[in-house]
Amino acid sequence: MQRKITIKALTLVFLLISFVSYASEDTQKGDLKTEIKAYIQHHLEDSYDFSLTSYTNDQGEKVYWGFPLPVILWDNGLKVFSSSKFHHGKTVAEVDGNFYKVYHTKIYKTDAEGTINYDAEKHPTNAKPLDFSITKNVVVIFLVGLLMFLLFRGLASSYSKNNGIAKGAGRIFEPIILYIRDDIAIPNIGEKKYRKYMPYLLTVFFFVWFINMLGLTPLGVNVTNSISVTVALALITFLITNFTGTKDYWKHIFDPLGDTMPWYAKIPLYIILIPIEVLGIFIKPFSLLIRLYANIKAGHIVMMSLIGLMFIFKSWLGSPLSFGLAFAISLIELLVALLQAYIFTMLSALYFGFAAEEHDHHEEAHAH
Amino acid sequence: MEKLLGEFSIGLFFWQTVLFLALLFLLRKFAWKPILNAVNDREEGIKNALDSAEQAKREMENLQADNQKLLKEARAEREEMLKEAREIKNKMIDDAKEEAREEAGKLIAQAQASIQTEKKAAIAELKSQVANLSIEIAEKVVREELSNKDKQVKLVESMLGEATLN
Structure with a gap:
């Protein structure tokens, strides 16, 4: 009996999360179609932090529900740090004097400003450290x-x-x-x-x-x-x-x-x-x-x-x-x-x- | 293809392989082997139980067949005994009848024999009495007759002639 109630409660929580996660789309400003496309793209990709959902608050900041995960890189030595340093891909993480930035769910080695150089086909040419991060997947x-x-x-x-x-x-x-x-x-x-x-x-x-x-x-x-x-x-x-x-x-x-x-x-x-x-x-x-x-x-x-x-x-x-x-x-x-x-x-x-x-x-x- | 390669992440591949292999070995040792063994044991147990039930059934059938056979034999034996008894009875009756008949025959024969002797004796007595009576009568007659000589001779002659008849 106890178990049944727990399962029901869990199901309810899942349903609510889904409600929140999809309903949050509606509050987005800008081109809805692009937004949705980006959202789907994002959903299909792995991520460095475990966020169940995100929404934009009154100040126009994106708020994430979830927790960061450890990033493990091999770049002339083992580098382990929390994915919260990336701030969901918005900032450059500095570890032991090296700078890393997430671009399209991949970590690239960059300079302090996080510049990413592209080749003719718009592919980044920055160095990619070996990435053994504990990602969401x-x-x-x-x-x-x-x-x-x-x-x-x-x-x-x-x-x-x-x-x-x-x-x-x-x-x-x-x-x-x-x-x-x-x-x-x-x-x-x-x-x-x-x-x-x-x-x-x-x-x-x-x-x-x-x-x-x-x-x-x-x-x-x-x-x-x-x-x-x-x-x-x-x-x-x-x-x-x-x-x-x-x-x-x-x-x-x-x-x-x-x-x-x-x-x-x-x-x-x-x-x-x-x-x-x-x-x-x-x-x-x-x-x-x-x-x-x-x-x-x-x-x-x-x-x-x-x-x-x-x-x-x-x-x-x-x-x-x-x-x-x-x-x-x-x-x-x-x-x-x-x-x-x-x-x-x-x-x-x-x-x-x-x-x-x-x-x-x-x-x-x-x-x- | 290029997009696929671009999507490929060596880290995720590495973790997936490591975690999956770990899971495989853990589950193999702690879950799949005991589960499959338990299921196999159970299936074997069911099979054995079915087999032994089948065997018990067969034995039961054998037993029943034996019983049937025994019953049949007993019945046959009873029949035999009854038949024998009946035969003995008939024989006894027949023997008794035979004996009785013989006895009766013997008795009748004895009776006839004694009747015969009695009859003979009676006839003999009758004869002797008749002879005596005849002699007496003859004496009387002779006494009277013999008073006359002629008559005596005539009588002797007639009597002699008569005597040859007997």
Whole structure:
């Protein structure tokens, strides 16, 4: 009962935050369309401080709700300082005699005035220190990791406590775990080898799902639309696939035709085939990272644009219409959040299945 | 592509990789292994329970079949016994009847034999009495007749002639 009330209270807080965060747009002066565009752009980007929302007060100053995060730079030595020094990108931070400025969510080394030099294509030419800052996305990744750890640790311990029967909040996820085992891992990888891959598949599924879902809350977090995150995930899939690849997997790449024809006949074919197969090794994880990134990013852009439309129309017809559309899209996004997690897991399992597969060539030869 | 590369942040990539791998190893040790083991154990337990239930059912069926067989055997044995008893009864009755008949036959034969002897004795007695009576009568007749000589001779002659008839 207590828990239910807490959840309800939390939901209410989220709703209020969303109200505040979107309603604040209305008080902005200037070109609303540009404002909204900038807001969406800002929403899609990572930031150096954890601000849930911002608004402009009576004095025309922008006030942020949130807290600063540590900035960690490697620039001839480790530099750690609070992101509050940037004042949300408005000022130059001075650390140990070096000056840094945030420009388009990247930190550049500048002079004391914060001048940024551009090249012909309007790209900054200032030096970029190696940036290992704990950004908003890093905090969210950490929080989701913590949540997952507590949730599934709780589920795991509830089994031993309750004689093999799940209890508590984690219980909801038991059917999903079983689904991943029975309908994703076993059919794609096979009964014999799936166990080895289960921890990764489960972790990546729940991680992507949870973080996508969190992106749909009005907290303004947005992790899976960062290419860096999807690259990291796809890279792990890539490494697992190729490090667990069996002899058959590599044989399939470098000798796809096998003993079906003499070696001199294979040479002209292999000049074309082998590069394609090798390219395939890299294309598979690349498609994973682009798919996740693009889907989530597009979803966020569409949803935020529709929400923005409400403030542009400001009419009795247009605003409810765009509200309805935004609502419908957000329902679809709920599905997309799950679907993308499913697809990522499913395809990873498929690639692992290729890597782990071991056919009996003699038997196959007989079958032909 | 250039925009994608521009968006790529090595810091976020680094933290994502580190945090995700840490999460992967922690969850593998503390969550996924125990969860999957528990689920497997439970599934195996269910399977075993179903198997043993099936076995119990089969045993029950066997037992019932045995019972049925025993019952059938018992019934057959009873039938057999009843049949035997009936046969013995019939035989006994038959034997008794036979014996009775024999006894009766014997009795009748004895009775007939004694009747026969009695009859013979009676006939013999009757004969002797008839002979005595005849002799007496003959004596009387002879006494009267013998008073006359002729008549005596005639009588002897007629009597002799008669005597050959008997």
